[in-house]
Amino acid sequence: MKQVIILLIGISMCLTGLAQTDSTARTPGTKDSTVTESDTIRVGGMIIIKKRRNYDDDNNNEAKTYHRNTKSSRVKTNWGIVDLGFANYNDQTDYKSSAVQSPADGFAPGLGKDQFKLRPGKSVNVNIWAFMQKLNIAKGIVNLKYGLGVELNNYHYKEPILYRTSPTQVVLDNSRNYTKNKLAADYVTIPVMLNFNFTPHRKHGYGFSVGASAGYLYSSRQKTITNTDGKQKEHDDFDLKPWKLSYIAELGLGPVKIYASYAAVSMFDKGLDQRPYNFGLRLSNF
Numbered sequence: 001m002k003q004v005i006i007l008l009i010g011i012s013m014c015l016t017g018l019a020q021t022d023s024t025a026r027t028p029g030t031k032d033s034t035v036t037e038s039d040t041i042r043v044g045g046m047i048i049i050k051k052r053r054n055y056d057d058d059n060n061n062e063a064k065t066y067h068r069n070t071k072s073s074r075v076k077t078n079w080g081i082v083d084l085g086f087a088n089y090n091d092q093t094d095y096k097s098s099a100v101q102s103p104a105d106g107f108a109p110g111l112g113k114d115q116f117k118l119r120p121g122k123s124v125n126v127n128i129w130a131f132m133q134k135l136n137i138a139k140g141i142v143n144l145k146y147g148l149g150v151e152l153n154n155y156h157y158k159e160p161i162l163y164r165t166s167p168t169q170v171v172l173d174n175s176r177n178y179t180k181n182k183l184a185a186d187y188v189t190i191p192v193m194l195n196f197n198f199t200p201h202r203k204h205g206y207g208f209s210v211g212a213s214a215g216y217l218y219s220s221r222q223k224t225i226t227n228t229d230g231k232q233k234e235h236d237d238f239d240l241k242p243w244k245l246s247y248i249a250e251l252g253l254g255p256v257k258i259y260a261s262y263a264a265v266s267m268f269d270k271g272l273d274q275r276p277y278n279f280g281l282r283l284s285n286f
Helices: 002-019
Strands: 036-044 047-054 062-067 075-091 124-138 144-156 162-166 169-172 178-197 206-226 230-235 242-254 257-262 273-282
Touching: 002 257, 047 169, 075 144, 075 242, 075 257, 144 206, 162 178, 169 242, 230 273, 242 273
Parallel strands: none
Antiparallel strands: 036 047, 047 062, 075 124, 075 273, 124 144, 144 178, 162 169, 178 206, 206 230, 206 242, 242 257, 257 273
């Protein structure tokens, strides 16, 4: 099979070479110096024209090289982008409100801001973008940038808080020793940004992007590891909002890309007012 493919490629190259060679034949027996013969060869975006004015003098040749102007596409695509960063939230919850403290239907009775503090080094954000595209708006300097991917957020708590369902409540569990206690929230997300590239002719430019993203919650769970029960995983929505709307930004410093996002509203439907934000490094070609 490999030999057949190589043979077909060779035949195609030969046919292409024959099709790209254009010569003007001289009249048999004519030796007029004004009669010219030219050969045209195209190599990629380059055209080579060779002219011979005197058939009796092989040294009287003239060759000119031209470069064809190829118009670049207005749309550039980058596949498989990965973000590696940290996750946290801006906690603006009124912990004195009845929506939080009511023993009957409060979201976190008896708890306060200290119980919801995170482990900053372990609370991570990983984004995997299937693709991102840039649409040239003005000379490659101003672009529309958009894509599609998933956001994976892991919030590791310092305290042994536990989410209970039906109805959702958060309680403090001091009866066991927790070695891991995290809430995971994963979204399918579409980002849209206005990109400003100050060095459009470089592969890794300098500039920035600002915009917004919309994410749909497709998975949420609490994962715990204790000394008595081992690893436990509870799947539920925990009254998380199904949609996440965020302000997003990106800073391009040559090959180094920094990203950040900040949610406009709380990620919970009731009780808690915790607005998530992420920041980190983006592994991207543009």
